[in-house]
Amino acid sequence: MNEHTRQRAVILASGGLDSTVVAAVAQRDGYEIYLLTLAYRQRHAIEIERAAQVASALGARQHRVIEVDLRAIGGSALTDDLPVPKNRSEQDRGQGIPITYVPGRNLIFLSLAAAHAEVLGASVIYFGANVVDYSGYPDCRPEFLRAFEAVVQAGTKAGAEGRRIEVRTPLLSLTKADIVRLGLTLNAPIHLTHSCYDPIGAVACGLCDSCLIRKQGFADAGVEDPIPYAVS
């Protein structure tokens, strides 16, 4: 397909495994990809650098970083000086909304992505939300995603002019092992990804919920995780 006729898609890119696989899915679907990373003064700011490397490895048309200071809001272990839970059992991880939930984060991120999509003339946002491993996050649920499309429809120039902006979440119902396998199939640059909530320098801690879920996913898929961990 000609570069100039390809449709544009905005990818919410955190530099993590899920969003990197999602970007590869968007490319497979034929879109010219525009990666968008939010610098929200997160504890794990290394992910911004990794997102840039992922964008480059994928040959993205653009990688845009938008700063939004969620530390001014607080209320999360990812933006406050609260301890990130470590080495929790699967059962503990499955209970309630974790302290690593950032209030309103996906709503804020999708709002920025929708505004960016509107300016770019993109009709699709790809978003790596997943309900299997992150059942505790209310802003990953399908009803939230549909409500979000409705508010964009009602409140943007694009919506007023009849252009829909669709939110696609191809990983929503996949297990982490499925996501690993899909990433390998699509040659996604998994070796560049970063998933840890509380890295030691650039090295994943190996003990936070995100590391535990990722390691289990690679184990279940029977594949070696290419990234190093402080505690393997």
Added chain:
Amino acid sequence: MNEHTRQRAVILASGGLDSTVVAAVAQRDGYEIYLLTLAYRQRHAIEIERAAQVASALGARQHRVIEVDLRAIGGSALTDDLPVPKNRSEQDRGQGIPITYVPGRNLIFLSLAAAHAEVLGASVIYFGANVVDYSGYPDCRPEFLRAFEAVVQAGTKAGAEGRRIEVRTPLLSLTKADIVRLGLTLNAPIHLTHSCYDPIGAVACGLCDSCLIRKQGFADAGVEDPIPYAVS
């Protein structure tokens, strides 16, 4: 009412006439007010300073400024280096979506306000949207506001736990003259407000849509506008 039992309300405070009157309405309604200003790298950054003065004059419990770089998105005369339209007729102002529309702005602002409200335990956001003078902005319409409440309900911890966050827009159907009169009745610090899209230093230009609407509002109310204009 005891200070410690008063309910909290978040006010989206731009330092302008409308949001200042809205903050005074929230106080009249009995709320402890938490003003929230978005520093979005807008052309008229003077409004951040004015919002702080307004918060102080009203005795707000808090004035929080959150930075979000909408210049990275662009697409508006308020964040790009595009000229702000000047001296347009009422008829021209009423047509279509103006270039001063910032893509997704109210969605982004309300999303940040909802996250802030969630952390504060506030159940209400007061927002100075108005459909009389700003009919061209899709993100001031009632259907957008209801859709926004629905997405917050679906996607936040507050919503998941059954706490609603309501968006109140007491100015929605008021004329600018009504807003001026209401502000005077409530002793809102109108003299500190700033409405201009394209100020010369701290002085309102007097010719942009926002200045023209404000001046007409004061004229219609038969009240002198206490702020200076470069062109009166």
